Amino acid sequence: MNVEETPFRPYASGTQPDNDTAAYRSTILRHPAKRLLKIPQTITELSGPRFSEQKFPPTDNIAVNHGKEALGERIIVAGHVRDEDGRPVPHTMVEIWQANAAGRYNHDRDQHDAPLDPDFKGIGRVFTDDEGAYRFISIKPGSYPWGNHENAWRPNHIHFSLFGPGHATRLITQMYFPGDPLLTLDPIFLATADAEARNRLVSRFDLSITQPNWALGYRFDIVLRGRQATPMEDGHAHHH
Amino acid sequence: MRTTTSQTIGPYWHLLEDKSWADLTRFGAAGEVITLEGHVYDGEGAPMTDACVEIWQASPAADENFTGFGRAATDSSGRFEFKTLKPGPLPGPGNALQAPHIAVTVLARGLLIHVNTRCYFEGAAENENDPILNLVAPERRGTLLAREVSAGVWRLDIRMQGEGETVFFEI
Ligand SMILES: [Fe+2]
Numbered sequence: 001m002n003v004e005e006t007p008f009r010p011y012a013s014g015t016q017p018d019n020d021t022a023a024y025r026s027t028i029l030r031h032p033a034k035r036l037l038k039i040p041q042t043i044t045e046l047s048g049p050r051f052s053e054q055k056f057p058p059t060d061n062i063a064v065n066h067g068k069e070a071l072g073e074r075i076i077v078a079g080h081v082r083d084e085d086g087r088p089v090p091h092t093m094v095e096i097w098q099a100n101a102a103g104r105y106n107h108d109r110d111q112h113d114a115p116l117d118p119d120f121k122g123i124g125r126v127f128t129d130d131e132g133a134y135r136f137i138s139i140k141p142g143s144y145p146w147g148n149h150e151n152a153w154r155p156n157h158i159h160f161s162l163f164g165p166g167h168a169t170r171l172i173t174q175m176y177f178p179g180d181p182l183l184t185l186d187p188i189f190l191a192t193a194d195a196e197a198r199n200r201l202v203s204r205f206d207l208s209i210t211q212p213n214w215a216l217g218y219r220f221d222i223v224l225r226g227r228q229a230t231p232m233e234d235g236h237a238h239h240h
Numbered sequence: 241m242r243t244t245t246s247q248t249i250g251p252y253w254h255l256l257e258d259k260s261w262a263d264l265t266r267f268g269a270a271g272e273v274i275t276l277e278g279h280v281y282d283g284e285g286a287p288m289t290d291a292c293v294e295i296w297q298a299s300p301a302a303d304e305n306f307t308g309f310g311r312a313a314t315d316s317s318g319r320f321e322f323k324t325l326k327p328g329p330l331p332g333p334g335n336a337l338q339a340p341h342i343a344v345t346v347l348a349r350g351l352l353i354h355v356n357t358r359c360y361f362e363g364a365a366e367n368e369n370d371p372i373l374n375l376v377a378p379e380r381r382g383t384l385l386a387r388e389v390s391a392g393v394w395r396l397d398i399r400m401q402g403e404g405e406t407v408f409f410e411i
Binding site: 024197224 | 241242243244245246247248249250251252253254255256267282283284286288290294296297298302307308309330331332333338341343345347348349350351352353354355358371372375376400401402405406407408409410411
């Protein structure tokens, strides 16, 4: 059995949110009521799409649009994408999207009474390098109100989408910022039972990523599912 | 290290949307072209008009001209549509053969973590012995079967909750 045929590990207990989380009201009519059916991972789950930089060109500085600077506090976000065994996930596509500095998305359905910035689209795409490292430049997104409950506000966040090596490693998440007082009030953030797991969604201010006289740096490392231990072969555990 | 926690794709994921991604043949893939369409409904049967539907298929094998991956938004009636190549059978666990299928993922506001299902093709001879379909209670297998509504157009509706709830997988 080669590595590509080795199943991915199940998620560690408590590290993923439960779709049945009534405090986040949109889940009420959208979460499956029946238990998920566990199926073996086959070629369909173990393999996954490949995105090349040629066909899907990266856009790693979204703080600039046609040469014009977006308004707001410029930031650099960097980190590594690794699997649960600490192995880098190289050359994987990372998609990002976010609100502008005023807390408004460049999206028709966002009706928040905050200004749009013509020089900020809020959308980017980068690829990890050989070591699984990624980096992009943006502006710090603003908080925004939402209709979930009385006086509800989302903490500052950047949306992330990753694929990893297989269909089973797909990950959509949100990166938060340290010290945000809205985190402990946010039903989306709090939906994950395991505090250590959800706190890893909070990026860390990092002086080594910060560029003098230019932009603050934040580190956000991402962990995708790792492979299960290689099965026994001829009665001996197979090491790799 | 443990896996990073999932968070919802939210209502504004369309910033990511590139409508051309719904056409898996756009780079020049050759084969039997089909349309895969359907609707996504919530627990009250209301259309989900802000969902992201993604498909992934391991057959035909991905190459320069065929990524095997597609992404489409649901419209104001909850409808999605892909243009892709009809998959063939695939190897399964042990010596089993899997019937032609496409992995379908739904991501949306209100889903803290995406949900996974599969699209099989009604009438395919291999369905009877498919190792995954056979794990599904017989009365629910129909939720995974696309129906050919006109030549080359296959329809699979997805019900998130309640009567006729789609079978979703833990993978
Ligand atoms: Fe958001």
